[in-house]
Amino acid sequence: MNTVKNLKVIFLIILAASNSYAQDIQQKIKNIVDSTYAADPKAVGFALYVEAPDQNLSFNYAVGYSNRETKQKLTADQPVLIASTTKPYVAATILRLVEKGRLDINQPLKKYLTPKSDQVLSTAGYHTNSITLKHLLSHTSGIRDYVDEGYFKFIGEHSQHAWTREEQIARAAGLGKPLSDPGEGFHYADINFVLLTEVIESVTHQPYYKTMRKLLGYEKRGLKVTRFAKFENAPENIASQAHQYWDQFGWDTYNLDPSWDLYGGGGIVTNVKEMAMFFQQLFNGKIIKNKNVLAQMTTDVPPNLEINYCLGIRKIKYAGLLGYNHGGGLGTDAVYIPQLNASIAVVALEAGHRPAAVEISKKIAALLNSNK
Template identity: 45%
Template sequence: MKKIFKPILLGFLFLPSLVYTQSIETKFQAIIDSVYASNQTSIGIMVSVESPERNISWSGAIGYSNLTPKTKLEPDQPALIASNTKTYVSATILKLVENGKLSINQPIKDLLTARTSHLFIQGGYNVDAIQVKHLLSHTSGIVDYANQAYMDFINANKTYRWTRDEQLEWAINIGPPLGKPETVFSYSDTNYLLLTEIIENITKQSFYTAMRALLQYESLGFNNTWFPTLEDQPEGTKPLAHQYWQEYNWNSTKLDNSVDLFGGGGIACTTHDLASFAYKLFNNSIIKDTSVLNLIYTKIPIKNSEPSHYYFGLSAYTYNGLHAYGHGGFWGTRVLYFPKLKTSIAVYVLERDKRGLINEIIEDMIGLLNN
């Protein structure tokens, strides 16, 4: 009788966990269903939650992946994550630090190509004073190429194919430095274009190939993550969801993705891959050395402006009294990791002008998880 009783007892012990998981996942879907019902101009919403200690790995979706024709959005469709890519670039830099190939305190002069170094010197920058950590934290004083004139050019030339060098030149042509390193915080995609050039110069590979290897896409299961037009779409990955910005009448699939491709943005992935990446990054699956991983929380003191909430490729957030770390993206994407809950949440809203819904969704989901 003991041999019969033990499996039955174990089954009953496991049952509450199973019921909890099924119940909370149903509630997750109900949250996004409710938000969408009140905000159908958001076009589509996708969410993933990764919380292994709660036995939760869930993805849900509601709405459409395309306005014309209206195609039902699926939970495992990828989309462009835009500036969420910066966390991947930051993690790659820190992996090079862990591997002894780089220091965050190194001046960028000898880490860039001679062409780029000369370009920035001619633009008034002291490339001996700007260090890797200044690029990671947007405290370099480097001008952002993605200004209003850049947006207007894109609007008039939607299929123009950019190069990274052209975007760096655009930044230099805008005007002089914003200030010396550590005197001003100014969010600038230009910083991350320089970081991908540094990755290439150190690894002797294209930055996206080096990132794939150093971040261990294959072994860690990031099977639906890639840089469109630079890499082939992974086999079995579903078509990209269309992302919109009605104010400009933009559809992400109608723009040449080179407008945001070379490190400031560029990655496409599913919400599951993004949430999984965040969870595994902050739990030492990618960067094993905790002292190196903790560099990602470095806050550079700023002399001439208010302190920023930006670290190395991520920002600090608070929801329902809980601290989180993550990043957002231009098209209405965000991923957050909540250390206390050991949980990551990725949210995509397919209409940029409705990206404010992300806060509502995350607050409601964290409320469930924190009960």
């Protein structure tokens, strides 16, 4: 009987210590976010989620406003447009098709394009038989992007224009000759991932966003909020989408037709928890289960170019630790850190303050590392 009592006492002591640790680290994370916001209130608001199962930590927090006009307080569960943080989801979908034996990323783009897209690109001087899916995934296709100063100017003047994917492909093709031969240079461009959604549709004969939902297993993975803007309705009984601002252009995303960034270069709406959970599950082999296929996502492409971009993911250092990362132009940043088996997702609601969101992630990574 005394042995049972002793075990109970030991268990309670361990539990109390664990709770104390969790409260301590959560408070430290709050302090990091609060101090960043105090020094940078023009960021409008910050929301974050930290998933670190080895440290028994699942924690979200928000500070600031989801609407700076009405001063509505921001909550961590509010969805946001994640812009280019969408790209890892598209890349993962392509690799799921590889895993299922339906694609080979070394195959030429021409095989999967609509005749119209192929003609538009070919007329502009692109050799679609030489550009592979891997070139698109790694931004080494040499295709010029449709996103430039003129694009942003047009959006500002025509905020409700409903862009089509075909328009964006045509705009990219019309901006000049190729930037480089395929595989010979790195040029980050949304057009690469816009074309990948056309590839997805060519293979599956379904809208890309429906295929992504199915192949990435949103429901099975607990991604209840995650959806593509405009094409998929928001679920009932979830928090309202936060306003996001880009003061450089005078934008409030509520006033823009989301088609300007919708077809794979961006387009996903989700919250920081589901961003972090997606990264955590992806890099723990819960979504792409074939380890060799998953490994391609974080393998340098190509090895002779000094770039940190692989297949829809960047490799950068967070507090000296390797991280698998992607950010988005609307203030989002998500990272998985293998050494910590932890994922961190942060959003700054004013797009120009994304560097502050990245710094929050780096400070949290250092904190988690110090508590290992």
